[in-house]
Amino acid sequence: MRLLLVEDDRLLAEGLASQLEKAGFSVDITRTAKEAAILGEQEDYKAGVLDLGLPDGNGLDVLRKWRSSKAIFPVLILTARGDWQDKVNGLKAGADDYLAKPFQTEELIARLNAIMRRSEGRVHSSVKAGRFELDENRQCLKVDDGSEHSLTGTEFRLLRCLMGRPGHIFSKEQLMEQLYNLNESPNENIIEAYIRRLRKLVGPETIATRRGQGYLFNDAV
Numbered sequence: 001m002r003l004l005l006v007e008d009d010r011l012l013a014e015g016l017a018s019q020l021e022k023a024g025f026s027v028d029i030t031r032t033a034k035e036a037a038i039l040g041e042q043e044d045y046k047a048g049v050l051d052l053g054l055p056d057g058n059g060l061d062v063l064r065k066w067r068s069s070k071a072i073f074p075v076l077i078l079t080a081r082g083d084w085q086d087k088v089n090g091l092k093a094g095a096d097d098y099l100a101k102p103f104q105t106e107e108l109i110a111r112l113n114a115i116m117r118r119s120e121g122r123v124h125s126s127v128k129a130g131r132f133e134l135d136e137n138r139q140c141l142k143v144d145d146g147s148e149h150s151l152t153g154t155e156f157r158l159l160r161c162l163m164g165r166p167g168h169i170f171s172k173e174q175l176m177e178q179l180y181n182l183n184e185s186p187n188e189n190i191i192e193a194y195i196r197r198l199r200k201l202v203g204p205e206t207i208a209t210r211r212g213q214g215y216l217f218n219d220a221v
């Protein structure tokens with residue numbers, strides 16, 4: 001799941017990014033309002049974390065720009081403690097949730113997962129498809145025979161993407177976008193390697209290849 005983190009405090013941003021990556025996100029960091037506005041409109045993010053006090057502008061203006069374009073991904077704003085007006089203005093501008101600084105990263109991740117669930121119309125913190133269930137909190141795969149497999153960050157992100165829309169064909173390019181941030185540029189062959197590893201867990205027919213098009217999760221197998 002691609003996530004855009006807009007935060008000008010470098011230490012905070014880097015610390016958060018590494019925690020978020022452990023929780024299954026691939027994170028792009030930007031520290032300016034200008035770049036945030038462009039990235040939010042161009043890239044396919046599943047969620048955004050937006051600091052309001054940015055060196056070249058206000059995060060609320062960024063949010064308004066996103067919302068007036070087609071950027072509809074759920075957004076959590078970071079506000080100063082006690083500043084209720086920022087919270088109200090943020091929600092009015094199209095934010096889905098807010099968190100006052102300082103905060104616990106665990107709470108940020110729980111809130112992000114919650115706003116993503118809501119945007120996908122889910123109630124539970126798991127993704128179910130066919131005989132399989134992906135547990136977001138524990139980053140593991142449960143099978144209906146009772147077995148359970150823990151997943152690496154990349155395996156989780158890839159499976160999360162495929163199981164989120166069973167039957168939908170994802171091109172390698174789309175999968176790469178959800179797996180890696182803008183600074184990483186791995187070879188596309190890496191997708192094939194991960195698909196092979198996942199097929200060992202879910203069975204060869206469950207992740208089908210459509211030649212020349214991409215991969216799909218077959219929940220009828």
Ligand code: CA
Binds near residue numbers: 007008009052053054
């Ligand atoms: Ca700031």
